[in-house]
Ligand SMILES: NC(=O)C1=CN([C@@H]2O[C@H](COP(=O)(O)OP(=O)(O)OC[C@H]3O[C@@H](n4cnc5c(N)ncnc54)[C@H](O)[C@@H]3O)[C@@H](O)[C@H]2O)C=CC1
């Protein structure tokens with residue numbers, strides 16, 4: 001039997017019981033739920049990652065919906081427990097939902113929400129930050145300075161890579177990959193090569209228009225190419241950033257063999273999911289190629305790093321903070337709460353999960369819809385006409 005978990009309760013007499021497995025930033029999400037007659041219970045247990053048993057205890061005997069986190073294992077056990085408690089709504093507070101077994105949710109008729117769009121630019125900005133930090137060796141130089149090792153300017157001190165005119169490679173040019181590509185192309189005048197299962201026409205148009213602008217000012221235009229295979233990106237790019245979803249097709253996409261195809265002085269950035277890279281192979285590659293650098297926000301066995309990674313000077317590691325800006329995290333909480341609320345209230349599903357701005361304007365009431373339910377079609381949920 002799981003131990004009882006500590007909770008904070010808002011609006012105790014609310015008709016619908018909504019549980020959040022973590023305190024989330026801001027209060028708008030709580031107020032929106034309360035206004036619609038929800039009793040909101042927030043788990044305040046001092047334990048970073050809740051177990052399945054902890055969450056079953058939180059769900060209890062009567063629960064209409066749960067807002068959960070990407071660190072939790074949402075599968076058969078949790079969806080059956082939620083359904084037994086009368087619940088039909090779950091939302092991850094994340095756009096990625098590789099921690100969710102959507103088939104299990106379908107089996108129990110539970111809607112699965114995620115939080116696209118609100119974190120696109122924030123995540124792309126961290127990928128750009130890691131690219132720059134790796135190219136200009138900022139973390140190494142900072143450590144050197146704090147260690148009192150700086151004795152004066154030297155021609156060879158922390159020489160890195162100039163991005164301008166180099167090629168940026170994007171693997172997975174969806175929302176975040178495209179935003180990152182635009183930042184690197186426009187910000188640093190890099191040429192683009194990308195690989196995705198689908199063509200990113202908008203991104204191509206952006207680079208074409210920017211190239212025209214550069215030409216008109218007498219500067220060298222940037223170029224773009226949609227690669228026919230991932231290998232083309234690996235061979236040609238100087239900086240490669242990974243932004244695909246994590247699924248069977250992208251697990252260990254970067255491994256010993258694919259690493260060996262990259263340039264010896266390339267920079268690899270990962271702000272998608274850790275298992276997209278075979279981290280053991282990466283550590284070996286970093287050891288053998290001291291000029292190869294990585295910037296990692298995510299890890300194969302989070303919160304752990306594979307042995308040896310923390311010792312590598314050519315690796316920059318940060319703890320899964322790519323979406324961590326105040327506005328974004330508050331927006332993610334709002335979208336997750338509205339996904340759950342929408343299902344409880346029988347609202348339709350928002351027609352375009354890429355355009356969620358109407359839900360994020362604090363000064364107006366959000367549309368009566370769930371912003372993004374990934375299994376809406378399978379569950380036969382109606383689409384909003386708003
Ligand atoms: N580090 C962090 O804090 C964050 C990580 N993420 C991760 O980033 C992922 C992407 O997010 P979005 O851009 O919003 O999703 P998205 O769905 O817009 O983009 C994903 C892209 O990956 C492509 N893709 C899928 N399989 C592929 C394959 N085998 N090879 C190449 N491309 C492939 C898809 O066609 C799509 O264009 C999320 O699923 C999540 O795992 C997202 C936000 C923050």
Ligand SMILES: O=C(O)C(=O)CO
Nearest residue numbers: 093094095096119323
């Ligand atoms: O949204 C996601 O998928 C994250 O990784 C956290 O922002």
